[in-house]
Amino acid sequence: MEDLQKRNDGQKQKVDKPAARTSRFPGFYKLDIWERLDKLGEWFPLTTKEKWLLKNETLKAEKADLMVENVIGVFGMPLAVALNFRINDKDWVIPMAVEETSIVAACGHIAKLVRENGSLTANASHAIMEGQVQLVKVPDIDRAVKDILEAKDRLLKLANKQDRTLVSLGGGAKDLTCRRLETASGPMLIIHLAVDVVDAMGANAVNTMVETLGPVLGEIAKGEVVLQIISNLCDKAIARARFEMDPACLGSKEMSGARVAERIIQAYHFADADPYRAATHNKGIMNGVDAVLLATGNDWRAVEAGMHAYAARTGRYRSLSSYRLENGKLIGEIEVPVAVGVVGGVTKLHPGVELILRLMGMPSRRELAEVIASVGLIQNLGALRALVTEGIQEGHMTLHARNVAYSAGAFGDAAIKVADQMIQEGRIRFDRARELVKKLIIQKQPEDGNGED
CATH class of the missing domain: 1.10.8 (Helicase, Ruva Protein; domain 3)
Known part of the structure; x- marks a missing residue:
């Protein structure tokens, strides 16, 4: 939590952004890599060494050897930037690490259409992550729930002793709940610990807290502790994005914008009703989401798992995004759980990630979650527009x-x-x-x- 403390103390190197600064760089794709890096210097002051680092080697094998086991080298991925994004009236240059053709171009193109013909807004909730303690062989679950809830204040204080820095920054364990779960192994008692992780992803803090509480909860409930682990379905850390635009700009030579919008809505209805289509529809969202997560050093596997679980929260796997026409405007919305961090973890070990976050202006966790939701929605709109017009190929x-x-x-x-x-x-x-x-x-x-x- 040392990095979190520094951030809170104002040592995160916020970049002053002139009011007139824009993420619109016409002709950027026509430049060579060095020229693009020079152009980015108009957005963020990059030293020659930093430009060289981005172009050639953001992670050395020696650093990689500190991150995982049995390292034999470093595997490269294309690192690009999506331009034209304006979210909540603020311009963003968004890093994307991705190998798939057309993702970055489509994202930037649709972002341009939205900014010129509508608006893009987003909001994210506090970073509440939950840890779970699984208890089995509890003789009287109702009695155990009563006893645990009576001890809630004591249990929360014990959890918060495990990370005093997090608590000093306004975070820490905030609530504790219980639920009975019927399973093939018989009834279980599951305890949820809700933790405000501030600007961190929070896995280490949450896992430490539930591992501390596990034996105590087992003793209170007179049951056996099996698992003590964070949940990646972070439905208390929700990010939402919404665009509203004149559909006329979506037209093609063969099809009017109004007709394109109508077909986009029909495609959405298909995905929302059919899990086979929903899987590919949501994969299109992940094309944008994962690229930003990877570039910013976040656990894309955890976020993907959480988003897919959230898509099935009604008991059926459905679309994560939605589309409708309202007062002649095409409106698209997305609501997803986003567990990300901007301090600790890879951000401390990977020099490229640190530089990329500075290039973004050192966003807070909430801002980064809003960017990720926005990119997912814009990427989805781009894929649907292509599908309902000329086709994806x-x-x-x-x-x-x-x-x-x-x-x-x-x-x-x-x-x-x-x-x-x-x-x-x-x-x-x-x-x-x-x-x-x-x-x-x-x-x-x-x-x-x-x-x-």
Whole structure:
């Protein structure tokens, strides 16, 4: 909790943002990597060393060896920024670590449409995480619940002794509840400890608290303690995002914006009614969510698990987002549990994560949760718009063709030529790319031979 204390003391290096600063960087995609880094310098002052770090090596093997076991190297991922985001009237440059084609471009494009034709807002609740203690073989569950609740104040004080720094910052254990659970192993007593983790993800703090309380709870209930662990279904740490926009801007050459909006709503209704579609629909949301989580050093596995569980909270797996038309405007909304942290953990070990958070302006946990929900919603809108108009493959085509060309052995201008030819033919396949690469090599050989003579 030392990092949390420093943050609270105002040592988090907040970046002063001029009122006129914008996340709109027209033509950013046309620049090379160094030029993009220079352009980012207009948003956030980057030193030459920091630019080199972002471009070349944000994590060294020696640092990685401190993070996990049996390290043999560092596995790279493309690190990009999504532009054009304006959330709650504040501009954001949003880092995304992701390998899938078109995600970043679609996200930035839809964010631009929303900012120019509507608005994007978000809000997140306090960071309340819950730990669970599982008790079995409790002889009288009703009596045990009564005795535990009578001891609540004493139990909360004991939990809070485990992390005095967190308590000094306004966080700590806030509540304790009990519930009877019928299972195949018989009835169980499950105790939930609610902890305000402030700007941390809170897993270590919560786990320490429930492991301390477990034996005491077992003694009070006269039962056996089995598990003492945090829950990743953090339904008391909810983030919501909402956009409202004129649907006219969503139109294509073949379809009006109003018709596109109508089809987006129909696609949403499909996902909300059918778990097979909902799984892919929500995966589209995760395309944006996971990329931001990974770039900011957060546990994307925990957040994904929580979001998918939340999608099934009614007893049926459903869409995490919703869409409707209201007064001629297309409205999209999302409500998701988001357990993230901006202090401790990887943020302390990974120099790239620390730099990325500074690039974002050192957001609070609540701000980062709002950004993540917003990115998930905007990414989802982009995917639905593509699906109900030209189809998902059209948007992927150019970058996918280049990836195939690279895989076939083409580089630089040759890769672009091969990709363009495959797109023109409508045959984006590895075998076709190999044929085109061989043709380019044959065409080049006489030139090389003439040069030698």
